[in-house]
Amino acid sequence: MEWIYDIIRGWAESGLLPSIFQHTFMIRGLLAALLIGPLLGAIGTVVVTKKLSFFTQTIGNAAMSGVAIGLLFGEPVDGTYAGLYGFCLIVALVMTFIKNRARLSNDTIIGVVLAQVLGIGIVLMILVTSQFNIHQVEAILFGSLITLNDTDLISLAAAALGAGILFMLTYNRVMLSSFNPVLSKARGLNPVFLEYLFVTLMTVVVVASLKLIGALLVLVLIVVPAAGAQNVVTNLRQFVWVSMFFATISTTVGLLLSGLVPVPSGAVIVLVSSVLFYGSLLFKAVFVRRE
Amino acid sequence: MSPNSKEGPGPDWVLEVSGLGVTLGRNKILENVNLTVRRGHIHALIGPNGAGKTTLMRSILGGMPHTGTIRFKFYGDGTIGYVPQFLDFDRAVPITVFDFIRLMLQDFPLFLSFKRGKREMIRKILEVTECDHLMDRMMGGLSGGEFRRVLLAQAVHPVPEILLLDEPASNMDEVGTNQFERLLLELRKKHDLSILMVGHDIRRILALCDHVTAINRTVIFDGKPDELRDPGKVAELFGLTTGADDLLGGAA
Structure with a gap:
């Protein structure tokens, strides 16, 4: 990893990048921001179309339980990967299963599970508090640039690469089956399988992004750029690109600002994405005529 | 006799449903449903609200666990065209008509392809149902009639061996409905389509179809549309004491 850091540090020293990027933690943050920005932006377009915003939030909440479970099973404090990925994936898949079988509305299932995973998380955390650091919880909720380490970055890169490729391969089919599952079935697709696939890749990306933006704010970074893009685009292709652009600007500019002002990176990233959202709303009001 | 009727001499069929049952929870939605769609026929499926028409359609499309059998007899690649009742989205x-059609025609991610050549191809697909001018309009901004024509355009490309059509109960004006029916008949003539359509406007659908099956959880009538022209018969079928004249649009 060091050679990448050295290159970026070189850019910062020569003035190509702001000088704050001479610090290793900022370089890691920048790499993470560049990896997850486009990915969250692109995934957000499907999340908004499928109306899965609060599903995403549930995954974020489940991360609390995931960390506690990881600790219970003896994972190190700064690397509860099995607990996090394991529990969040289980929650995501079980919710999708219930939704497909129980004929409850998505909204109802989310309401039930959202509360449960938070409750379980808090109980478990209190049970294991004696052996872990409260800052770790804060980092999960709000994101913490400082605790981002090489392992996080590598796991993030692997998740981003895998999810990104899968996303591109299945985008058209997932989009079509979000529109109308029965129609996509008539077209020879398997909408249930596609839903599980999308939920899985989304969960992996959400969990991988947690350290940078935090569980409470990951929803925002998935939904707000896509919502902002909706205000200014006129077709699906623009939707994906503008959403990716908004999300990447949010993560990188947010990161830079959080390096200058001592506040959690996630919160600043959300602020930047909000500014972009209201900006796009204004742009729409001024320049885009209604049909 | 319907002006569009087509007497099929041979017993050639394209879809055969036998002994079909669908149970959701403790509710029997469909029970022992039997019907055969002849090749080249327009086969209407009617019934009161909640009779299980859409459920039957979904079972045929393979989206419903069911008992009994559903068989197709295809001579080609077995393409099924489907026009849903509505798209809940x-x-x-921001999805345009162009995007919508394209999602179905290519696997290569839409947001990564910048070729202009596709436009001509998609224009041709849309021309068939007189909606090529809607290509760059948002799907969400279409009128009920425009929306139906776009859905019909995708359903007949490629030309299906059977076209399944779920008519909307509302949301269509007279002009839109007339245009849709004219296009449907033209397409049927051109490609010798076999069509199974769920209809809500009984008067219109009887004028259009070659064969009609009425269901109310199970089959309550199966025969020629002429036999249903009598309001008394319809009232009996649908369990109505009054209102059959309304159902038939007062045309009987």
Whole structure:
């Protein structure tokens, strides 16, 4: 990893990048921001179309339980990967299963599970508090640039690469089956399988992004750029690109600002994405005529 | 006799449903449903609200666990065309008619392809149902009639061996309905389509179809549309004491 850091540090020293990027933690943050920005932006377009915003939030909440479970099973404090990925994936898949079988509305299932995973998380955390650091919880909720380490970055890169490729391969089919599952079935697709696939890749990306933006704010970074893009685009292709652009600007500019002002990176990233959202709303009001 | 009727001499069929049952929870939605769609026929499926028409359609499309058998007899690649009753999607999603058709025709991610050549191809697909001028309009901004024509355009490309059509109960004006029916008949003539359609406007659908099956959880009538022209018969079938004249649009 060091050679990448050295290159970026070189850019910062020569003035190509702001000088704050001479610090290793900022370089890691920048790499993470560049990896997850486009990915969250692109995934957000499907999340908004499928109306899965609060599903995403549930995954974020489940991360609390995931960390506690990881600790219970003896994972190190700064690397509860099995607990996090394991529990969040289980929650995501079980919710999708219930939704497909129980004929409850998505909204109802989310309401039930959202509360449960938070409750379980808090109980478990209190049970294991004696052996872990409260800052770790804060980092999960709000994101913490400082605790981002090489392992996080590598796991993030692997998740981003895998999810990104899968996303591109299945985008058209997932989009079509979000529109109308029965129609996509008539077209020879398997909408249930596609839903599980999308939920899985989304969960992996959400969990991988947690350290940078935090569980409470990951929803925002998935939904707000896509919502902002909706205000200014006129077709699906623009939707994906503008959403990716908004999300990447949010993560990188947010990161830079959080390096200058001592506040959690996630919160600043959300602020930047909000500014972009209201900006796009204004742009729409001024320049885009209604049909 | 319907002006569009087509007497099929041979017993050639394209879809055969036998002994079909669908149970959701403790509710029997469909029970022992039998019907055969002849090749080249327009086969209407009617019944009161909640009779299980859409459920039957979904079972045929393979989206419903069911008992009994559903068989197709295809001579080609077995393409099924489907026009859903409605698309339940967020109207704010920026998807154009062009995007919508394209999603179905290519696997290569739409947001990564910048070729202009596709436009001509998609224009041709849309021309068939007189909606090529809607290509760059948002799906969410279409009128009921325009929306139906776009859905019909995708359903007949490629030309299907059977076209399944779920008519909307509302949301269509007279002009839109007339245009849709004219296009449907033209397409049927051109490609010798076999069509199974769910209809809500009984008067219109009887004028259009070659064969009609009425269901109310199970088959309650199966025969020629002429036999249903009598309001008394319809009232009996649908369990109505009054209102059959309304159902038939007062045309009987």
